[in-house]
Amino acid sequence: MKLNNIFKYSLLTSLALLLAACLGKKSDDSAEFRKMEGLVWNTSYHVTYQSERPLDDSIISVLDRVGKNLSVFDSSSLVSKVNAQDSTPVNTDFIRVYIMSVKINKASDGAFDPTLSPAIDAWGFGKGHKVTADTARIDSIMQFIGISKTRLSHDALVKDDIRIRFNFSAIAKGYGCDAVAEMLRDNGVENFLVEIGGEIMARGKSPSGDKWRISVDRPILSADREIHESQSVIAFTDMGVATSGNYRNFHYENGEVFGHTISATTGRPARTDILSATVLAKTAMEADGLATAYMAMGSEKAIRLNKSMKLPAMFVLADSTVWMSPQFEKLIAE
Numbered sequence: 001m002k003l004n005n006i007f008k009y010s011l012l013t014s015l016a017l018l019l020a021a022c023l024g025k026k027s028d029d030s031a032e033f034r035k036m037e038g039l040v041w042n043t044s045y046h047v048t049y050q051s052e053r054p055l056d057d058s059i060i061s062v063l064d065r066v067g068k069n070l071s072v073f074d075s076s077s078l079v080s081k082v083n084a085q086d087s088t089p090v091n092t093d094f095i096r097v098y099i100m101s102v103k104i105n106k107a108s109d110g111a112f113d114p115t116l117s118p119a120i121d122a123w124g125f126g127k128g129h130k131v132t133a134d135t136a137r138i139d140s141i142m143q144f145i146g147i148s149k150t151r152l153s154h155d156a157l158v159k160d161d162i163r164i165r166f167n168f169s170a171i172a173k174g175y176g177c178d179a180v181a182e183m184l185r186d187n188g189v190e191n192f193l194v195e196i197g198g199e200i201m202a203r204g205k206s207p208s209g210d211k212w213r214i215s216v217d218r219p220i221l222s223a224d225r226e227i228h229e230s231q232s233v234i235a236f237t238d239m240g241v242a243t244s245g246n247y248r249n250f251h252y253e254n255g256e257v258f259g260h261t262i263s264a265t266t267g268r269p270a271r272t273d274i275l276s277a278t279v280l281a282k283t284a285m286e287a288d289g290l291a292t293a294y295m296a297m298g299s300e301k302a303i304r305l306n307k308s309m310k311l312p313a314m315f316v317l318a319d320s321t322v323w324m325s326p327q328f329e330k331l332i333a334e
Helices: 003-007 056-070 078-084 092-107 114-122 133-144 169-186 284-297 299-309
Strands: 015-017 033-040 043-050 087-089 150-153 156-159 192-196 199-203 212-221 226-236 239-245 250-253 256-259 274-281 313-317 322-324
Touching: 033 056, 043 169, 056 078, 056 092, 056 169, 078 087, 078 092, 092 150, 092 169, 092 284, 114 133, 114 169, 169 192, 169 199, 169 239, 169 284, 199 284, 226 239, 226 313, 239 284, 274 284, 274 299, 284 299, 284 313, 299 313
Parallel strands: none
Antiparallel strands: 015 212, 033 043, 043 192, 087 156, 150 156, 192 199, 199 239, 212 226, 239 274, 250 256, 274 313, 313 322
16 A cells, blocks of 8 residues: 555544543533443444433434434435435425535535435445446436435425435434434533534533533554544534544555545545545534535635635645644634
């Protein structure tokens, strides 16, 4: 494995939780912090919340609901039904994610597009994770890719071409964090952190009584293994956080490395100088989608867009430099 070949494509960093104090420690309130963790959507989740009563069953119920609506790996899910028809009644979960996807698609000039599902499958990042015969037909596949070719009409999702298929993998984990957070708040919980596959939504205080702290990992490239060290530790609250990249989701084919961030313009793996993009936003869903968009756009366009949005963001670049927005710098913990 040559280092320059790896740098040729985008690589994934991870978000590691760094709780400020041991769970169970009391904050200003009398209730203890509880912890729940498990596996969902082929990844792990961790929820830390302060409550006088356990809400684990409700957390599982929310995750199951979101999965049944948005998981492309569930053939009976709502999104799978949308993918199989030209017009399908949709619910609140789908509508919320669809509307945010349209917003990010427009802001990024199409860099973020959840209808890339056929191209994702063709490059081997869908079901089975194997390059298919469709890889050679990317140009023809691109004819039925584009969220602008779809619309909401009276709570139904309408597609101009029945072959258009959605894959919300780049935004669903963030939405899952938001959905769990919404349930916790409905149950009177004000202090919590929800993490699904590295995407995070946090509110209120950590167990120490301070803001929540997380460590944003920076992968150090090696010819035969991946090494991680902390790039930054940030302290924040009342925001969602997401990191996007390709480091843990790429494969080799005919001696080349293919990353999972697909260009909505070419239908091929995006060639970008951003190894990882970390973004904070009002919701984890928005942070999740923007992080993916930034990865696909490359640093020049991504920095320009982020300056207009004024969001905390950090990009680790292929030349080993790091760009941080002023808003992100203010969050770095001393």
